[in-house]
Amino acid sequence: MSATFSVLSEPAFSMRRAVPAKASWMSASAAEKIPAGVASGGQLLHVAPDAELYSDGAESVSFYKVVSGLVRTCKFRSDGRRQIDAFYLPGDAFGFEDGGRHRLSAEAVCEAYVVAYRWRGSEAMSPADAALAPQLLSLALQGMRRAQDHALLLGRRSASQKVAAFLTDMIDRSVNDDVVELAMSRQDIADYLGLTIETVSRTLSQLERDEMIALPSARRVRVQDRLGLRHLSS
Amino acid sequence: MSATFSVLSEPAFSMRRAVPAKASWMSASAAEKIPAGVASGGQLLHVAPDAELYSDGAESVSFYKVVSGLVRTCKFRSDGRRQIDAFYLPGDAFGFEDGGRHRLSAEAVCEAYVVAYRWRGSEAMSPADAALAPQLLSLALQGMRRAQDHALLLGRRSASQKVAAFLTDMIDRSVNDDVVELAMSRQDIADYLGLTIETVSRTLSQLERDEMIALPSARRVRVQDRLGLRHLSS
DNA sequence: CGCTAAATTGATCCTCGTCAACACCCGTGG
């Protein structure tokens, strides 16, 4: 895994891994893609595919917002297995946690740009930061909602229900209506749903046979029976 | 299910269910058990066993803090199955969500006292409320952490790992060191872990045979090999 | 055009869900 990410504004950023930071400066057009943020003073970062933005246990100095690409947060178990906590699409914020340390790793699924906002947790908030608290609160509540939905998704559901719910969620979150371009691999999906790659693959094939979806290519899903899919995930 | 809960301070509280509010006034000693809260103006409520504090979809007018007893938040699926999102012990806060509506039901597992704090979400915060934002933020981050841990617990783990993790969590959260008094039924545990009551029961029996725990009674667990248990839940 | 990683498909095993019977705990009432 060639883990690299580069700071595109200020260079003073704590890197956990000794990795050569590739100098790749953003274009003006990329800068314009930054969504109207919580704070104005964000720092734009480029993260290479599979590169680690921060790791489990690392000191938490910022939270982040995705500008482009896809980010996953995950946990690595002692048995070597990986569990993915969430996928973050452009516009989504992640990485704000209390306690001074991250409790998950964050990695780019594919090449991504993220904005980092300096923030060290609700305990260490300056009076100036306090003004942002309501907006951070909104983000935290959103994050809690997402985590709760994920827990509900994982609790006692069949493989087909899980995959259908995953696809439904991806459709809802993507701009396009009926075709989803999955940036993540089958392994990523499996680790997110608590399944194996084989089961994910089999389930997708079955959904295709049932004519609920079409798979023009492995990572491209065309939804043909949106209602049926939504009903399956119940 | 005889769903009843009664407001012990002000009577103006929105009840979703047409239920006879039993007049049961708190004792002075119960009042003293209220933990130092986020806000001072909380309203003490009594909730009878299995009574619903609020239901999925209900308008969200308050968040809550457990004074005594045990509260569960849960979701009911269309197939009739129930999933428990979380258990809340004395001192834990719950029920703060954005969007104006609750997305889970809250019920008392056993007789409980909770304090309700008027709050309608981060969108509808008065300047006075804004002062509380940092503390609410801390609570929300705690809630997010809890939900994430729950999702990680449910993702691809064996029944014994799940049960061990559940017991470990209950030990960590209870005051007593090695004996846990479980207020919840096997069904509650099963719905929390995404298992069946039979599997929960079998797993507990197995843990007892392995001498990691002892079960002096069905709801009382004595932990004999705390390290082994913790290692199992990994 | 090959090389490699990713994805699919197949065969088999095992965990856990399901159905069923039974034990236990308590409160009620004879």
Next chain:
DNA sequence: CCACGGGTGTTGACGAGGATCAATTTAGCG
């Protein structure tokens, strides 16, 4: 005091769904 009854928990037998191991196909990329 014990019989009865219902709720809760335990245990057993069996089967289905998904994990595992293995082989093959497809896609991506030099």
